[in-house]
Amino acid sequence: MKKIFITESEEETLVLAESLGKNIAHSFVITLEGDLGAGKTTFTKGLGKGLGVKRVITSPTFTIIKEYLGRLPLYHIDAYRLEFSEEDLGIDEYLMSDGITVIEWAQFIEDLLPDNKLAITINYISEAKRELIFETEDTQIEKIIIALFEDFKGEKK
Numbered sequence: 001m002k003k004i005f006i007t008e009s010e011e012e013t014l015v016l017a018e019s020l021g022k023n024i025a026h027s028f029v030i031t032l033e034g035d036l037g038a039g040k041t042t043f044t045k046g047l048g049k050g051l052g053v054k055r056v057i058t059s060p061t062f063t064i065i066k067e068y069l070g071r072l073p074l075y076h077i078d079a080y081r082l083e084f085s086e087e088d089l090g091i092d093e094y095l096m097s098d099g100i101t102v103i104e105w106a107q108f109i110e111d112l113l114p115d116n117k118l119a120i121t122i123n124y125i126s127e128a129k130r131e132l133i134f135e136t137e138d139t140q141i142e143k144i145i146i147a148l149f150e151d152f153k154g155e156k157k
Contacts, residue, residue, distance in 0.1 A: 002133065003146075004134075005132040005149070008129055010039070014049070015152075020144070021051040021070075024100060027098050027100060029102075029118070030102045031106035031117060033119070033122070038123065041059045044074075044076055051068075053068040055069075057076065059078065059104075060078040064077065075099055076102050078104045079105045095113070116140075117141075118134060120134055121135075
């Protein structure tokens with residue numbers, strides 16, 4: 001399944017992600033792809049808010065993994081620096097955890113990723129406007145995305 005959302009502002013991207021977070025009832029992996037500045041961390045901030053995270057969410061670029069407590073735990077991973085790393089950071093444990101694991105630059109650890117994931121690509125359209133492409137083959141995640149699509153504005157293309 002593939003659904004496309006167009007957001008007109010950073011605030012709208014936050015609201016979309018927050019709505020997703022509010023509708024999540026079980027653990028799974030979310031991969032976030034997009035150029036630098038596309039809004040991956042912004043999206044994660046909104047998702048965290050929807051999951052009830054109280055702490056400020058920041059990019060895990062230098063720490064690689066950040067953990068946040070909410071209704072479900074949120075694990076935020078930046079895999080950019082892991083492309084040639086042979087260090088065992090226990091990422092597979094996060095992928096099989098009881099929380100939501102968000103991975104930026106997931107292509108660098110693709111061999112570790114489960115099949116039941118939500119892949120989100122964020123494309124920069126203009127200073128404020130973004131195209132967010134949600135893709136999954138998992139039926140439980142599909143139900144969440146379909147409800148989100150109906151609640152949000154859905155495709156505007």
